Amino acid sequence: MxxxxxxxxxxxxxxxxxxxxERRHASxxxxxxxxxxxxxxxxxxxxxxxxxxxxxxxxxxxxxGRVHTDYSFGFPVDLGASWLHGVCKENPLAPVIGRLGLPLYRTSGDNSVLYDHDLESYALFDMDGNQVAQDLVSKVGQIFESILKETDLVRQDFREDMPISRAISIVFERRPDLRLEGLDYKVLQWYLCRMEGWFAADAETISLKCWDQEELLPGGHGLMVxxxxxxxxxxxxxxxxxxxxxxxxxxxxxxxxxxxxxxxxxxxxxxxxxxxxxxxxxxxxxxxxxxxxxxxxxxxxxxxIGIENKIVLHFETVFWPNVEFLGVVAESSYECSYFLNLHKATGHSVLVYMPAGQLARDIEKMSDEAAASFAYMQLKRILPNASEPIQYLVSHWGADENTLGSYSxxxxxxxxxxxxxxxxxxxxxxxxxxxxxxxxxxxxxxxxxxxxxxxxxxxxxxxxxxxxxxxxxxxxxxxxxxxxxxxxxxx
The missing domain is CATH 3.50.50.60 (FAD/NAD(P)-binding domain)
Structure with a gap:
């Protein structure tokens, strides 16, 4: 497998x-x-x-390289890169993909700061399998963006750099009104978990000074179908x-x-x-x-150099909500998790578990079977009636001697x-x-x-x-x- x-x-x-x-001319x-x-x-x-x-x-x-489309399920699944970030004529790759007639499935609009999906496309659950109300998911997502904007003021006030996690703590000290508790706090940790996935690194190692220096192209994010x-x-x-x-x-x-x-x-x-x-x-x-x-x-x-891996689970039938992302909220970003629902984009009954940072490193120490079982148990937490996968695939970008990491x-x-x-x-x-x-x-x-x-x-x-x-x-x-x-x- x-x-x-x-x-x-x-x-x-x-x-x-x-x-x-044929070899070119020797000269x-x-x-x-x-x-x-x-x-x-x-x-x-x-x-x-x-x-x-x-x-x-x-x-x-x-x-x-880190682009690896696998066909062992009988249809294409990307174990590495899978999105075109910025579906627009300014994207250097767009003309190539466009000439090939390859379709993209849009997963966010231009307002996406960090996440490759819009806020309304998430279905989040707590550890007991209770779904979080959608208005709460959206509300905390907007609060998270407000917190990130406040970290810009922290950046201006401190000469030395610091981890983004420390900057968020300072924001909470300055703006107690942005502090969250209970379920709201757990949802916030999930958004932080998604941010860590964007960088393939933990919030304790991401630079406050530089985290938003990447140029974000317009047009939203498109999944390569x-x-x-x-x-x-x-x-x-x-x-x-x-x-x-x-x-x-x-x-x-x-x-x-x-x-x-x-x-x-x-x-x-x-x-x-x-x-x-x-x-x-x-x-x-x-x-x-x-x-x-x-x-x-x-x-x-x-x-x-960060690590984000994919554990791809192929099921006989679809038993999950018709959303693009399923998530587990918890007390820390390390305990949170998320699954990409490929069924919406491709029609195939596939969920992709995507651990990043320290969690990805820990899972890489497991066998493929144990890693797939771990991902399945996370799914069972939120969907107790989940059926077992019929096939699975596991990436190893951190341990693979040809890469030794996912991206910078x-x-x-x-x-x-x-x-x-x-x-x-x-x-x-x-x-x-x-x-x-x-x-x-x-x-x-x-x-x-x-x-x-x-x-x-x-x-x-x-x-x-x-x-x-x-x-x-x-x-x-x-x-x-x-x-x-x-x-x-x-x-």
Whole structure:
């Protein structure tokens, strides 16, 4: 039932191996892209279209990285990224998704500050299975937004940074009228739990100074109904992608780069784009020779990497309310939980339990069977008549050696411009990925846009050396008319 069992399927293996492509002319500029996630594939696509020799080295037996659409239930389920945050023409990914005709299911309007669902789409329950009145859910949600606005005043009054949890405590000291008790307090903890899910981190580690620095695009949030895999497969078509090639060493010289993979084989090119997850960079599993500059190492060390996982439960029939989110309210955000209802968007009887932060770390220590059982017991608390799942899937983004985390966030006391520092090239090494996106960290469109940016920086640098620089030649060619993905109305 684990998605990793697909390795034994030769048909899928064949479909994901893209290395049988015709080599470009030997004198063409060459680039090695390290990492076959969204950023790496976007960069490779752009450079391939600009007539570069491009080789993508990917450690897994599949492309996509933290985009992973699983089909073992007989229909697509995203175990990683699953939303397009900002369904609008300003979103770098919207034209790609729109041209593919992929539908999105809208789960929030423009007023969503942190959550990817509107307030009226929640059904919350206490630990005894009693449903919380909808007007109370909405009222506490509005109070939570008021509390967050008040934390901005705390930010202005204190020179030093602090965790968002400490700032909320100060707000309660200053504004006793915003304090909540009883059931209201438990609902507030649930909203805090959702905020922690947004950052994949606990409120005790999220920066007050930087938590709201991400640029939120208009258009609301759209769930990818058919999964993200069709998008990345389209971008990857025709590329030379070497699966099962885990990079261990990158040597940079003025005349080029030499990249070594785990089995000792080496690849050489004019330049390299490093598009591996922040967690992998933090682990020092890739050795850089010479060492990266201190400012680059500091950016890697000082950015936070959070964990959010998915436990996907497939049922025979639907027995839950027709809402987009089911939640359990409790005395602390750690004890709270929530389930995404995929039935509304896809018509399939699936609930997705989504633990984040410390809870996600604790669950990762369990077996898949124990994790699925844990999620099911949370569901039984609120719906005592819940039937047992017939199938389940469990992600392991924190423990997976290819990711070592889900996505980046701002830690207390660290500047927001660390994302930009991580993006800045070092000689003929270029960097891409969601953790290099100053505007859109932690998002697929952030990863995609940094892939294009790294490709353009790389193209300019390499062609400059070749004496072939033409500033009028765009990487991706002429842009087609912008089309925004189709939104499915709520059921």
């Amino acid at each position: 684990d998605s990793r069992d697909k390795r034994s399927n030769p048909q899928l293996q064949k479909a994901l191996c893209y290395s049988n492509v 063409s500029p060459s680039v090695i892209v390290i990492g076959g996630g969204f950023a790496g594939i976007a960069a490779a696509r752009a450079l391939y279209d600009a007539s570069f020799q491009v080789t993508v080295l990917e450690s897994r037996d599949r492309i996509g 058919r999964g993200y895999l069709p998008v990345i497969n389209t971008l990857a078509k025709g590329l030379d992608i070497r699966l099962g090639h885990r990079v261990t060493k990158i040597v940079r010289r003025y005349h080029g780069v030499k990249v070594t993979v785990e089995d000792g084989r080496t690849f050489v090119a004019d330049a390299a784009i490093v598009a591996v997850p922040l967690g992998v960079l933090k682990s020092n599993r890739i050795k850089f020779e010479p060492r990266l500059p201190e400012w680059k190492e500091a950016a890697i060390n000082d950015l936070g 966030y701002d830690m207390v006391g660290k500047p927001h411009d660390l994302y930009e520092r991580l993006r800045i090239p070092v000689d003929n090494l270029f960097f891409a990925g969601e953790a290099t996106s100053f505007e859109y960290p932690g998002s697929v469109h952030g990863a995609y846009s940094t892939g294009l940016l790294a490709a353009e920086d790389c193209r300019m640098r390499v062609l400059e050396r070749y004496g072939e620089l033409d500033i009028l030649h765009p990487v991706m060619g002429e842009d087609p008319p912008i089309s925004v993905p189709l939104l499915i109305s709520r059921m």
